[in-house]
Amino acid sequence: xxxxxxxxxxxLAGYFGTPIAYVFLVIFVILSGVVTFxxxxxxxxxxxxxSAFFNYVPWLLLVFIPAVSMRLWAEExxxxxxxxxxxxxxxxxxxxTGKWLASVGFIAVAFVATFPLWITVNYLGxxxxxxxxxxxxxxxxxxxxLLAMGSCVSAFTKNQVIAFVLAVAIAFVIVTSGTPIVxxxxxxxxxxxxxxxxxxxxxxxHFIGTGQGFVALSSVVYAIxxxxxxxxxxxxxxxxKKAD
Amino acid sequence: xxxxxxxxxxYKAFGPVRAVNGISLSVPAxxxxxxxxxxxxxxxxxxxxxxxxxxxxxGSARICGDDILLSPKAAKQNLGYLPEGAPAYGEMTPVxxxxxxxxxxxxxxxxxxxxxxxxxKRTALSSVAGQTIDTLSxxxxxxxxxxxxxxxxxxxxxLDEPTDGLDPNQKQQVxxxxxxxxxxxxxxxxxxxxxxxxxxxxxxVIIDQGKVVADGTADELRQLIPGKKTPxxxxxxxxxxxxxxxxxxxxxxx
Numbered sequence: 241x242x243x244x245x246x247x248x249x250x251x252l253a254g255y256f257g258t259p260i261a262y263v264f265l266v267i268f269v270i271l272s273g274v275v276t277f278x279x280x281x282x283x284x285x286x287x288x289x290x291s292a293f294f295n296y297v298p299w300l301l302l303v304f305i306p307a308v309s310m311r312l313w314a315e316e317x318x319x320x321x322x323x324x325x326x327x328x329x330x331x332x333x334x335x336x337t338g339k340w341l342a343s344v345g346f347i348a349v350a351f352v353a354t355f356p357l358w359i360t361v362n363y364l365g366x367x368x369x370x371x372x373x374x375x376x377x378x379x380x381x382x383x384x385x386l387l388a389m390g391s392c393v394s395a396f397t398k399n400q401v402i403a404f405v406l407a408v409a410i411a412f413v414i415v416t417s418g419t420p421i422v423x424x425x426x427x428x429x430x431x432x433x434x435x436x437x438x439x440x441x442x443x444x445x446h447f448i449g450t451g452q453g454f455v456a457l458s459s460v461v462y463a464i465x466x467x468x469x470x471x472x473x474x475x476x477x478x479x480x481k482k483a484d
Numbered sequence: 485x486x487x488x489x490x491x492x493x494x495y496k497a498f499g500p501v502r503a504v505n506g507i508s509l510s511v512p513a514x515x516x517x518x519x520x521x522x523x524x525x526x527x528x529x530x531x532x533x534x535x536x537x538x539x540x541x542x543g544s545a546r547i548c549g550d551d552i553l554l555s556p557k558a559a560k561q562n563l564g565y566l567p568e569g570a571p572a573y574g575e576m577t578p579v580x581x582x583x584x585x586x587x588x589x590x591x592x593x594x595x596x597x598x599x600x601x602x603x604x605k606r607t608a609l610s611s612v613a614g615q616t617i618d619t620l621s622x623x624x625x626x627x628x629x630x631x632x633x634x635x636x637x638x639x640x641x642x643l644d645e646p647t648d649g650l651d652p653n654q655k656q657q658v659x660x661x662x663x664x665x666x667x668x669x670x671x672x673x674x675x676x677x678x679x680x681x682x683x684x685x686x687x688x689v690i691i692d693q694g695k696v697v698a699d700g701t702a703d704e705l706r707q708l709i710p711g712k713k714t715p716x717x718x719x720x721x722x723x724x725x726x727x728x729x730x731x732x733x734x735x736x737x738x
Contacts, residue, residue, distance in 0.1 A: 246587045250573070257575030257616075320571035324632070327535040327567070328588045329560035483538050 243330045247338025248345065255346050265353050268304055272354045275300065289367045293357055294375045294451045298415045298444060301383055304350070306407035308343050309390020310400045313478060318398045322482050336474045340384075340391050340467075347383040351376055371453030378450020381463040382443055386411050388470035395477040398484075414466075418442025441466075487512045488562075488670035489534070489640045493543035496529050496694075503529040504540070505694030511670040513639075516662060518685035519674040522725050526694040527674040528568050531644050534672075535565040547640045561589065564638035566646055570629030574618035578609050578628045581617060582635060589636045603631040606661060622649040630658065634665060641671040647680065659684045678717040692725045 255261040272293060276282050280292025316322040325335055361367045390407040397403050416422045417438045426438050443466075446459035487510035496504040504526040511517050521527050532538040534545040536552045536559065545552045550559035572581055582603055586596040604613055607627040612620055617628055626649055633641060646662070647655045662671060662684050673680070681688045681702050688705055690698040698705055702717060709715045709723050 243588055246584065250576075250584045253580070254573060254575055319574070320567060320569055321573055323532070323535075323537050323567040324571050327537050327560060327563075327565045328585065329557045330588060331557070479539075483532065 243334045244338040248341040251339050251342030252345050268350045269353050290372050297379045302411050305386040306404045309387050310403035312391045313395040314400045314403045332475045343387045344384045374453045375451050382447050385466040388467045392470045392474040395474050414443050490546040494540045495542040496540050502694050513668050516666050516671045516685045518681040518688035521691040525691045562639045564633035564641045566629045566633045566643040568644040570626045572617050572628050579613045585632045603635045607631040623654045643673045690724050698724050
């Protein structure tokens with residue numbers, strides 16, 4: 241387990257070793273403000289809460305998560321450091337978990353950086369900070385699921401652009417499965433069991449619950465099983481593709 | 485002498501190409517083995533399998549008795565490996581990078597710092613220890629890779645082209661370092677530079693098309709060309725690895 245944290249620490253330091261992290265954080269915070277106050281009609285709603293922000297979080301993550309996850313393994317494979325990492329005395333799951341954990345940590349930093357929104361609603365009114373806290377945790381769980389998926393996609397290719405585009409497409413399916421736009425399309429091309437499976441994968445349904453300050457056990461199970469599944473898939477993909 | 489590194493019947497194919505075709509070797513303590521062969525002969529693939537990066541189709545390698553497939557963590561603890569091209573995390577400094585490797589290898593706190601200091605001193609990296617690796621010259625990058633490989637004083641060192649890209653002075657430093665490290669250790673270095681064999685290796689193996697085609701000291705290899713008194717190792721290499729020679733040797737065995 242110590243190795244997981246050593247890898248996560250190195251990886252997280254790696255994010256901040258380049259300007260990319262700061263560019264990412266600044267744009268994420270600016271866009272968070274834009275969606276909350278502009279698209280979310282914050283002032284017209286007349287309610288001091290952050291639901292205007294959290295309604296848009298899945299759509300922000302749809303683009304921002306693949307931007308973080310695309311480099312996780314594609315870059316290691318391209319630069320050859322994957323050979324160094326995998327010949328150190330660590331197991332593949334330690335490497336995969338460590339790097340994923342760092343990416344979750346980075347997104348957590350991005351969420352913390354949206355604190356001006358929280359200060360604003362507390363200044364303007366008397367919001368339920370418990371609901372806000374649960375909503376943030378829900379957003380982080382959604383990010384964790386999408387990052388685990390992005391990690392797997394990134395292990396597939398040395399090309400970060402391909403990793404980004406594929407991750408956006410799969411993230412779209414994960415977030416929106418269960419909505420008519422996805423289910424109708426799947427129904428047209430796949431049998432019912434697959435339609436049901438896609439519907440059950442819907443992250444949006446679970447995420448909406450946390451936006452109301454409500455954490456269902458099924459949502460916790462969903463998030464954990466999705467993360468475990470995608471990280472396990474990453475280990476498998478990496479074992480087969482690392483030397484290509 | 486007990487062998488610290490034992491390679492036992494390694495096979496690896498990539499699609500229809502048989503990259504490694506039944507290589508067996510054993511390297512005892514105190515030996516520096518030069519691993520020679522033309523490009524594409526299977527040198528790097530063999531080294532990747534020994535280091536546990538690639539899974540062989542058949543066969544295995546044991547490092548200090550630990551099988552790289554069955555107990556990879558134990559085997560890797562006793563192995564220092566420099567991958568081809570000496571990859572390292574470019575945004576890190578050599579010190580940060582070596583501290584990370586030390587930490588993974590269980591060298592933490594004062595013990596880790598001492599190991600990093602020693603590796604930096606041995607590879608003459610002090611002057612650039614605080615610069616990011618991306619900004620370093622090829623020679624320095626190579627030495628960062630070597631420092632990472634020797635950090636934990638491993639019993640077995642596998643170095644894929646350790647002197648590639650170094651200037652003559654740096655090459656000599658690395659050769660001196662390898663000679664210094666050889667006591668009590670098994671070292672395998674792959675190289676294209678045949679001078680290296682005379683300079684630093686106690687034994688050389690030439691592989692071609694995934695097979696061992698010659699194995700011996702530099703002097704023993706020189707005797708492989710019949711009727712020529714003191715051929716250069718370049719001549720021996722060309723004689724052994726040209727396709728005519730391979731066919732001739734296959735015919736001899738057949």
